[in-house]
Each structure stands twice: as C-alpha cells, then as structure tokens.
Amino acid sequence: MRDRPIDIDRLFHALGDPTRRAILDRLVERPMSVSQLAEPLGITLTAVAQHLQILKDARLAHTEKVGRVRTCRIEPAGFRALEQWVRDHRTAWEKKLDRLGRLLAEEDVDT
Amino acid sequence: MRDRPIDIDRLFHALGDPTRRAILDRLVERPMSVSQLAEPLGITLTAVAQHLQILKDARLAHTEKVGRVRTCRIEPAGFRALEQWVRDHRTAWEKKLDRLGRLLAEEDVDT
DNA sequence: CAAATACTGAAGTTTTCACTTGACTATTTT
DNA sequence: AAAATAGTCAAGTGAAAACTTCAGTATTTG
Numbered sequence: 001m002r003d004r005p006i007d008i009d010r011l012f013h014a015l016g017d018p019t020r021r022a023i024l025d026r027l028v029e030r031p032m033s034v035s036q037l038a039e040p041l042g043i044t045l046t047a048v049a050q051h052l053q054i055l056k057d058a059r060l061a062h063t064e065k066v067g068r069v070r071t072c073r074i075e076p077a078g079f080r081a082l083e084q085w086v087r088d089h090r091t092a093w094e095k096k097l098d099r100l101g102r103l104l105a106e107e108d109v110d111t
Numbered sequence: 112m113r114d115r116p117i118d119i120d121r122l123f124h125a126l127g128d129p130t131r132r133a134i135l136d137r138l139v140e141r142p143m144s145v146s147q148l149a150e151p152l153g154i155t156l157t158a159v160a161q162h163l164q165i166l167k168d169a170r171l172a173h174t175e176k177v178g179r180v181r182t183c184r185i186e187p188a189g190f191r192a193l194e195q196w197v198r199d200h201r202t203a204w205e206k207k208l209d210r211l212g213r214l215l216a217e218e219d220v221d222t
Numbered sequence: 223c224a225a226a227t228a229c230t231g232a233a234g235t236t237t238t239c240a241c242t243t244g245a246c247t248a249t250t251t252t
Numbered sequence: 253a254a255a256a257t258a259g260t261c262a263a264g265t266g267a268a269a270a271c272t273t274c275a276g277t278a279t280t281t282g
Contacts, residue, residue, distance in 0.1 A: 233272100249258080
C-alpha cells in the first residue's frame with residue numbers, strides 16, 4: 001500500500017538510516033559543510049547531499065549556501081514532531097497495558 | 112525469537128510504514144487474528160504476515176498461534192525503546208539549542 | 223470423511239533506496 | 253587567468269522493500 005508520504009512517514013524514514021542518524025549526531029555538535037560531513041562517512045559528496053535532502057524533507061536539518069559552501073544545521077521541528085507522536089501514542093499504549101493488567105488480575109481471581 | 116537488544120534501525124523502519132502503524136493502532140484496541148487484521152487493509156494475508164514479522168523483529172508486536180489461529184498483540188518493548196531513544200536525544204538537542212542561543216548572544220557582544 | 227478456514231512458504235514482480243560515476247557550475251585561491 | 257575547491261545534476265546500478273500468486277499444511281466444522 002504505497003501511498004503519499006505524510007510527514008510522519010518521512011520522519012521515520014529519515015531516522016531509519018544509520019548514516020543519517022550519524023549526520024544528525026555530528027550536526028548536534030556544530031554546524032558543518034557538506035564536505036566536512038562526508039569526510040568520516042566514506043561516501044561521496046553526492047550521497048551526503050542526498051541524505052541531507054531527506055533530512056531536510058523531514059525537517060530534521062536545514063542548510064544554507066554561502067559562496068561555494070553549504071552549511072548544514074539541525075532543525076528542531078522534526079525532532080519535536082517525533083516527540084509529539086510518541087506522546088500521542090504513549091497514552092493509547094498505556095491504556096492498553098492497564099487493561100491487559102486488569103484482565104490478567106481478573107484471570108487470577110476469576111478463571 | 113532470541114531476546115536481542117532492540118535495534119533502532121529495525122524500529123524506525125517498522126514504524127516508517129503506514130500499514131504497519133495502522134496495524135499497531137488496531138492492536139492497541141484489542142488482540143486480533145491475522146485475518147481480522149487483513150480485512151480492512153485490502154492486502155493479502157501473506158502481506159500482513161510479513162508486516163507482522165517486521166513488527167515482531169522491532170518488538171512492537173508479538174504473536175501466538177493456537178490451533179489454526181494466530182493471535183497478534185502489541186508488545187510494549189519496542190515502543191519503550193523509542194521513548195528511550197527520544198529521551199536520550201532530546202538532551203543532546205536541547206544542549207545544542209542552548210549553545211546556539213548563547214553563541215548568538217555572544218556574537219552580539221563579541222564579534 | 224469432506225469442505226471450509228486460517229494460515230505458511232517459496233518464488234516472482236515492481237518500486238524505492240542508497241549509493242556511484244562523470245560531466246558540469248560556481249567560487250575562491252594563487 | 254589558471255588551478256583548486258565545493259557542491260550539483262542526470263543517469264545508472266544493485267539490493268532491499270512491499271507487495272503478489274500459487275501451492276501447500278494444519279485445524280475446525282458440517
């Protein structure tokens with residue numbers, strides 16, 4: 001069922017790749033150029049640029065080109081959306097766990 | 112079946128698919144058979160079974176076969192691992208944002 | 223027992239993904 | 253101005269993902 005990518009799809013997809021998480025981990029430390037990002041990754045500049053596009057689509061990073069250098073930074077919006085998703089779903093899961101707990105307790109008495 | 116540590120790649124990958132998130136949303140309500148899960152999804156039983164395997168690998172769901180029926184339930188371990196990942200990373204991102212704020216403030220005085 | 227039900231397994235198809243190459247543009251540096 | 257640097261673009265490759273079909277295997281049910 002391949003349907004239109006919604007925000008949360010892009011987010012999870014972006015975070016699902018170890019190279020992209022490594023990029024984010026380094027950008028958390030400080031803003032960096034595409035070349036600087038590429039250096040320890042052992043992949044081409046092109047590949048890094050492609051990862052950056054995906055991170056940008058997920059609003060986990062943003063970039064700005066000045067002269068010939070593109071400077072990359074993390075952007076909090078994507079991360080905050082993830083936090084929101086987790087918050088929204090935690091409630092549902094907790095309710096389910098409560099109910100499961102109650103059912104198990106009832107079984108002890110009841111069955 | 113092995114009780115390996117939860118792999119964050121598998122987790123994000125599992126959650127990155129809308130069909131799988133739909134499956135989880137329904138399993139949060141109540142345990143269900145594979146057929147019941149398949150019915151509103153418009154995909155084959157086989158496809159659902161494949162999604163379930165991925166959810167199982169991410170420890171977001173687990174299943175048990177009794178007779179000819181496989182009953183599927185959510186499993187909290189994967190979700191908790193996600194929450195832990197978010198917690199771990201929030202601190203780092205917050206620090207970065209603090210530092211960015213401070214750097215901008217310093218620039219005003221300093222540069 | 224025969225038929226229906228609930229899945230399972232293997233293999234094939236199509237699409238998407240991560241990554242490359244190589245040619246190109248734009249900006250510094252010397 | 254020539255050379256080096258930083259990145260971009262278009263196209264291609266191989267592998268993984270998300271399905272499918274079809275032929276089973278158990279397990280109920282009539």
